[in-house]
Amino acid sequence: xxxxxxxxxxxxxxxxxxxxxxxxxxxxxxxxxxxxxxxxxxxxxxxxxxxxxxxxxxxxxxxxxxx
Numbered sequence: 345x346x347x348x349x350x351x352x353x354x355x356x357x358x359x360x361x362x363x364x365x366x367x368x369x370x371x372x373x374x375x376x377x378x379x380x381x382x383x384x385x386x387x388x389x390x391x392x393x394x395x396x397x398x399x400x401x402x403x404x405x406x407x408x409x410x411x
Contacts (some may be wrong), residue, residue, distance in 0.1 A: 357388040
């Protein structure tokens with residue numbers, strides 16, 4: 345997976361977080377569709393963390409291969 349695709353996936357995950365934040369009912373955050381929105385936010389955050397770990401591991405791998 346190249347860097348461009350990874351950055352596109354990061355932007356999509358951030359956009360999903362933004363969309364799901366608008367769906368949360370802050371008066372009752374754990375009822376109805378708000379729960380689904382919170383799960384979507386959590387899933388997008390997990391995807392961001394995994395993608396950042398992937399980018400970091402690629403940088404480390406390039407440095408190891410260079411030496």
